[in-house]
Amino acid sequence: MDVIVIGGGIAGIATAHQLHAAGHSVCVVERHATVAQGATYGQGGALLPSSLDVWFGPTFMASNRAKQSGMLVKTGFDSVARDFLKQLATLRDPEAFAARYALLQPLVEMSRQVLADIETALELEFEQRRGVLHVFRQPRELEDAQPAIDLLKRFGVPHRVLTPEECVAVEPSVPDDPEFAGGVLLPDERTANCPLFTKQLKQVLEDGGVQFRMHREAVGVRLEGARAAVELAEPGEGKKRSSDIEVITADAIVVTAGTGTPALAGGGKQPNALYALRVHTLTAPVAYEERAPHLTVVDSTKRITMTRVNQRLRVAGAGVFQSASKADKPLDAGLSRRALDLLGQGTHDWVPGAARVSAARAWEGLRLISVDGLPVVGATRHPRLFVNAAHGPAGWGLACGSAKVIADLVSGITPDVPADTIAALSIERF
Numbered sequence: 001m002d003v004i005v006i007g008g009g010i011a012g013i014a015t016a017h018q019l020h021a022a023g024h025s026v027c028v029v030e031r032h033a034t035v036a037q038g039a040t041y042g043q044g045g046a047l048l049p050s051s052l053d054v055w056f057g058p059t060f061m062a063s064n065r066a067k068q069s070g071m072l073v074k075t076g077f078d079s080v081a082r083d084f085l086k087q088l089a090t091l092r093d094p095e096a097f098a099a100r101y102a103l104l105q106p107l108v109e110m111s112r113q114v115l116a117d118i119e120t121a122l123e124l125e126f127e128q129r130r131g132v133l134h135v136f137r138q139p140r141e142l143e144d145a146q147p148a149i150d151l152l153k154r155f156g157v158p159h160r161v162l163t164p165e166e167c168v169a170v171e172p173s174v175p176d177d178p179e180f181a182g183g184v185l186l187p188d189e190r191t192a193n194c195p196l197f198t199k200q201l202k203q204v205l206e207d208g209g210v211q212f213r214m215h216r217e218a219v220g221v222r223l224e225g226a227r228a229a230v231e232l233a234e235p236g237e238g239k240k241r242s243s244d245i246e247v248i249t250a251d252a253i254v255v256t257a258g259t260g261t262p263a264l265a266g267g268g269k270q271p272n273a274l275y276a277l278r279v280h281t282l283t284a285p286v287a288y289e290e291r292a293p294h295l296t297v298v299d300s301t302k303r304i305t306m307t308r309v310n311q312r313l314r315v316a317g318a319g320v321f322q323s324a325s326k327a328d329k330p331l332d333a334g335l336s337r338r339a340l341d342l343l344g345q346g347t348h349d350w351v352p353g354a355a356r357v358s359a360a361r362a363w364e365g366l367r368l369i370s371v372d373g374l375p376v377v378g379a380t381r382h383p384r385l386f387v388n389a390a391h392g393p394a395g396w397g398l399a400c401g402s403a404k405v406i407a408d409l410v411s412g413i414t415p416d417v418p419a420d421t422i423a424a425l426s427i428e429r430f
């Protein structure tokens with residue numbers, strides 16, 4: 001079949017890869033001049049989420065105060081944004097959390113397998129590192145994380161719950177003073193460079209004959225004809241002059257447009273189901289080699305991830321929830337500074353002296369998250385339209401497993417994940 005993939009982030013490139021491998025003829029449309037320019041560019045490094053990494057559950061935003069939660073909330077009176085947070089908060093209940101995470105786990109496992117297959121087949125090097133240490137400041141935070149730790153046990157994820165002394169022993173860059181409650185070591189979980197991986201995979205696809213339409217924006221999707229069609233225009237020009245619109249057609253379309261997905265594929269009937277969350281990174285040069293962490297250190301409650309990438313430390317987190325109408329607008333300088341301060345403080349608290357934060361390069365980006373914490377992956381009501389988006393804050397590895405699900409569905413094959421997971425990921429759930 002001919003398939004058009006809209007979006008050249010990790011989700012789009014991974015989807016194109018799986019479709020191409022399944023024998024389809026693929027065209028990728030991207031509005032930037034190159035791939036990996038959206039959320040994929042700024043990702044913090046963690047490859048696959050564990051139950052401790054997802055941005056829902058008992059420890060996520062248990063406090064409304066940025067200093068404790070690691071998130072800034074400025075929703076004002078915006079009922080859409082507040083309803084979104086209210087619904088997300090229902091997943092703090094341990095049973096609700098466990099039930100929701102259990103639906104995600106098969107996709108995590110499929111993603112692990114897909115990534116392993118790609119790495120073996122293509123022998124890609126994309127700065128992979130092994131070992132993630134989640135740390136907890138207060139005993140109460142560690143207690144709150146117990147349901148997530150129980151899920152690690154339940155799903156056979158190798159891990160060790162550590163005392164503070166053991167944390168310092170496995171990662172000497174973590175200071176033993178001031179006191180902290182302890183940590184959880186995930187020795188096999190990995191971090192890597194997602195934009196590098198995306199670009200390498202794009203090159204493989206280009207060499208294999210996948211077509212790329214760069215610097216073209218999809219401004220509309222038409223599904224009424226015998227073939228599906230995508231309207232293309234100059235980026236930023238919209239549909240101003242119909243003579244400037246180019247129409248390309250295919251048997252199927254997969255929307256992998258990150259935060260641009262709802263506009264093209266529809267966001268479902270529930271208006272507050274998907275939210276474009278602004279998240280930040282700081283990339284700082286390593287200051288003292290002996291103080292730089294060799295494991296990725298995560299302030300588990302605040303969801304601040306500190307990853308060593310060669311001679312740099314990448315610090316990611318500090319989500320900003322503001323009114324839905326402002327979500328995709330640039331942040332005002334004050335909020336931006338507060339978000340970056342949270343990351344700077346996280347670095348100072350957990351890996352002091354590791355990086356020159358004053359020389360850090362700051363970046364912010366939007367990532368689409370859903371109100372029930374799960375990605376939006378699969379078929380839609382229209383048989384020619386598919387979606388692979390909203391993988392959330394720990395989404396880049398997941399986008400690869402989701403790509404396999406999409407390729408199977410497009411090919412008419414039942415994906416190798418349970419039916420209740422497929423239903424839980426469907427955009428039709430909203």
Ligand SMILES: Cc1cc2nc3c(=O)[nH]c(=O)nc-3n(C[C@H](O)[C@H](O)[C@H](O)COP(=O)(O)OP(=O)(O)OC[C@H]3O[C@@H](n4cnc5c(N)ncnc54)[C@H](O)[C@@H]3O)c2cc1C
Nearest residue numbers: 007009010011038039040044045046218258260394395396
């Ligand atoms: C600061 C930050 C830190 C993160 N840290 C991690 C992490 O540590 N681990 C992890 O797993 N995940 C992390 N994530 C999330 C991860 O980056 C995302 O889940 C993933 O990159 C999303 O990929 P995507 O392809 O869906 O979206 P994007 O990368 O945003 O790609 C969408 C693409 O579609 C294009 N597009 C949109 N609309 C159109 C249109 N109409 N026409 C043509 N092209 C269009 C965009 O230009 C873009 O290139 C982080 C994200 C951010 C922002």
